[in-house]
Amino acid sequence: MGDELRRLHFAAGFGTAREVAGLLDQVDDVDAVFDDRTALWQAVNGRNFDTVELLLAAGADPARQMMSGWSPARLSLTTEHPLPTDEVLTAEERAAVAERDRLVAALGRNPDVDGFSIACVGGIDADEAVRRLDASAVPADELPDDLDDWWEEPFGDDNELAVGITDVPGGCVVMQPWYFNASTPVVAGKLSVGTVVYSMYANPKSGNQGRIDRDGAVVDWDLHPGGPPNAANSTADVLLIHLYARQAVACCCAYAGLRPTDSKAFTEPDRWLLLPDRDYWHA
Template sequence: MGEDWLSKLHWAAEFESAQEVAAAIAQADDVDAADEERTALWRAVHARKPENVRLLLAAGADPALPMMSGWSPARLSLTTDHPLPTAEVLTREERAAVEERDRLVAALGGVPGGDGFSLACVAGVDAGTAVRLLEAELVEAPGDEAEEDVLGVTTVPGGCVLVQPDGYAAAMPGVLDRLSAGTVAYGMYANPKSGNQGSVHRDGETAEWDLHPGGGVAEEETAADVLLAHLYLDEPVAFCLAFAGLRPADFRAFTAPDLWLRLPERDDWDF
C-alpha cells in the first residue's frame, strides 16, 4: 500500500480534484512522505490547488518541512494567491521575481498561442548583433507562406527575441550556439507532436537540452531554479524570456518583429 499510495497521493495533490485527494489521504501511511524530494502538500501548493492544500493540512501535513533547496510548502505558498501562515519570508529579489512574473505574463497575453513555432531568447544581444552573429541577410516580412530559413528578430529590454511562427529554425542548436557566444540563450520549439522542447546555450555551446519549459520543477534544482520553474508553471514562453532575463513590454516580438532575416546555408545549424 505504502509506495503505491504515496505516488497516488502526490499525483492527486498536484493534478486531481479534492475528492481524489481525500481518497488518497485515507489510504496513505504518511501524508508527509517525500517523493522526488517533496511532499504532497508541496505539490498542491505548487499547482495552485488551495482545496487540496486545505485537505492535506487538515490531515496533518507539515507546511514547514524543509525541502527543495529551502522552499518549504509554506514558503512556496508566499509566491501564490493563497499564502499559508508562516514566519518565513521572501527576499526582496524573490518578491521582485513574483512581480515580474505577473507583469510579463500579462504583457504577453497568451501570445504566441498554439504550437508549431520556435523562439530564441538571447541575453545582452540586440537584433542587429544577432543578424551579424548569424551571418544572415535582411529580407522583407514573409507572406502567408512560411519560409524555413526566415526568422523574425526584435530587440527587447535585456536582449533580443528571435521567432519563427511556423517552424523549428529559431531553436536549432547551431543557431543558438552562435547567438550565445559570450552570453546565454534559451531556445524552444513548440513541437505539435511531443510538446515544448527547450535547450540552454552558454558561451557558444549547448549546455542543456531536452528541457520542458513551463513544465514544472525537477529534482535537485537550485533555489533560484525552483522559484523560476514554479513561477512560470504552464507559461513556457514567459519562462524562456525570464530565464534569459528579457523583459518585453508586450507581445510585439512575436507578432511584428523589428527585422526579418534569412539564414545562410550551413551544414551545422542542426544536428
C-alpha cells in the same frame, strides 16, 4: 504503497481535492516524499488551494524543508494564498514575483499555436544577432501583406530558413512561427557567445522542448519550460520554474533576462531574415 503515493502526489499537483480525499486513507504518511517533494508541496506548486487546505487538515507539515530550501509554506508566499509561516521571501524573490505578474500579463497566451520556435537572447541586440547568424534581410517586396495566418508559410521554399527578430528590453528574440530552426544547436550556440540563450520548440507532438546555452556551449537540454522543477535545481531556479508554471514563453524570457512589454516579438517581428542554408544541428 508506491502506486498509492504516486497517485496522491499526481492528484495533489494536477487533480482535484475530491480525488486527493479519496487517496488519503490509502497512504500511511501524508508527508511521505515522492520525487523529492511532499503532496502538500505539489498542491502549493500547482496552486490547488482547496487541496492545500485538505492536506493541512490531514496533518501535512507546511514547514518541511525540501526542493533547495523551498518548504511548502515558503513557496506559498509567492502565490495569492500564502500560508502562515515565519519564513520570508528575499527582496530579490519578491521582485521576481512582481516581474512574473508583469511579464505574464504583457505576453498573454501568445503565441497561441504550437509549431513555433524561439530563442530568447540576453544581453545583445538584434543587429548583433543578425551579424552572428550571418543572416540576410528578406526583400521588402517578398514580404506578404498579411502574416496573421502563420500556417500559410508565406516565404514559400525559404520558410524553413525564414526567422523574425525583435529587440526587447534586456536583449532580443529570434522566432520562427512554423519550424524549429530558431531553437537549433547552431543558432543557440552562435547567439550565446558571451551571454545566455534559452531556446524552445513548441513541438505539436511532444510538448515544449527547451535548452539553455551559455557562452557558446549547451549547459542544459531536454528541458520542459513551463513544467515542474526538480530537486537538482538551485534555489533561484526552483523559484523561476515555479513562478512560470504553464507559461513556457515567459519562462524562457525570464531565464534570459528579457523584459518584453508586449507580445509583439512573438507575433509581429520587427524584421524578417533568411538564415544561410546549412546544417543547423551540427556545427
